[in-house]
Amino acid sequence: MERGKVKKKEKEKETQKEKIREKGREEKVKRKEVEQKIKQKEKENQEKQERRKRKEEKEEKRTKQGKETKKEKEQFKGQEEKGENKDSTLTRTPLEPLEKNKQILVLGLDGAGKTSVLHSLASNRVQHSVAPTQGFHAVCINTEDGQMEFLEIGGSEPFRSY
Structure with a gap:
């Protein structure tokens, strides 16, 4: 009987160890999933920042073009006045x-x-x-x-x- 009790205890210990191992595996899987989610969020944030930079660059180009057109208009004012006189x-x-x-x-x-x-x-x-x-x-x-x-x-x- 003692052998049977010892075997049952050993089996219970082994099942507990297996449960612990499975929990450890599940935790590892969860950690990996969380890390992947974090990486995805970081990538999305980087993409958003790049989009913002692109938009800012486009706006800067537009403002530069606007300034250039103002300069061109000022240059042409003199030409327009000359043309009107002729x-x-x-x-x-x-x-x-x-x-x-x-x-x-x-x-x-x-x-x-x-x-x-x-x-x-x-x-x-x-x-x-x-x-x-x-x-x-x-x-x-x-x-x-x-x-x-x-x-x-x-x-x-x-x-x-x-």
Whole structure:
């Protein structure tokens, strides 16, 4: 009987040891899962930071482009004034390929303010009245996306061909 009791105790000890081993294995698996989750979160945080950096760089580029366009507008103001004194037409050379440029034809009745609107857009300030168009005006306005080229055909009757 003592042998039977000893064997039962040994079996119980072995089963307890096996249970402890299984718990240890399960804990290791849980630790690995937790570590993997932590690594995934770190990767996601790094990706978010990289996205933020990219966005900031894009915004900086946009602001730089905005500053450049302001500088270009200031440079062209002198050219516009010279052009207005000669034939009252504005001419600028395209700065970018035509793929990014947009061409817009401006039409309207006499005295509708087409020229005033174009000059206001080009100079970023309000201009109330400009002399009537004789012939045509070509006005280029730089934007973030590219360049917009406006062609205004003279509004006064003698210059229209029917």
